[in-house]
Amino acid sequence: MTREEKFMQEAIVLSQNGITQNDGGPFGCVIVKDDKIVGRGSNTVTSSNDPTAHAEIVAIRDACKNLGTFQLEGCEVYTSCEPCPMCLGAIYWARPKIIYFANTRQDAANIGFDDSMIYDEISAAICDRKIPAIHLGREEALKVFINWKNKTDKTLY
């Protein structure tokens, strides 16, 4: 087994443990830095009443907590399934160097997880999406953006 296969195996074990324990859907993820696992997660959506508690989000939050940082530069993400758009977005904000994934979004769709629909929606123009989005209150909100721009003691990310 290569090191990559070994780390992926850890993610797959988490995905099985998650469903055995009725924590949520069949997804697991580990975050690796310098050949060590620094974060672990499995899907806990239904057990924690948190629709954002996908394996990757849980693992990213765990890794960041353990490392005391809000970025995962130099880290590797091993996930038992191709990330959904929410998780892929989270991965981009966390900025790891590489993603390894096992099952595909089509495999997920085949067992009832419709990531593909969300991929299509995110790529669609706002006016063509299934959840309507209404533009409102920009004038007031923009003042806060300008306050941020002018703020001298801010932490950038």
Place this chain on the structure above:
Amino acid sequence: MTREEKFMQEAIVLSQNGITQNDGGPFGCVIVKDDKIVGRGSNTVTSSNDPTAHAEIVAIRDACKNLGTFQLEGCEVYTSCEPCPMCLGAIYWARPKIIYFANTRQDAANIGFDDSMIYDEISAAICDRKIPAIHLGREEALKVFINWKNKTDKTLY
């Protein structure tokens, strides 16, 4: 002021409070159900070392906790800025009925938050993305998906 303008004002106040308190970036969000605010959030990425702690994610988690559910059917999302792909994905998983947003992704880019890049990456083919994604270990991972499919006591979402 309409009811929608009033709720958006609440989201904008949260966005300002967040930067005043140095919690994170200039973003706020409220979730409304039956004319009542059931969840609130502001960006706490840098203060909580959590790259997923965007205003919408924080508000969705808060609303789900308060309502004791992992879905936000019938709810309205008021966010001070157009959701990034991560947050839009989270919104689709939570399934509210409508989104109201104030600042746009271009406004966010103008003050240094490059959601646009992430929108482009998510729409791109896997092989064309900036963070490489390697397919690995599908055979083992697929067994867990089949176990999920055959599981009789699962909670669907």
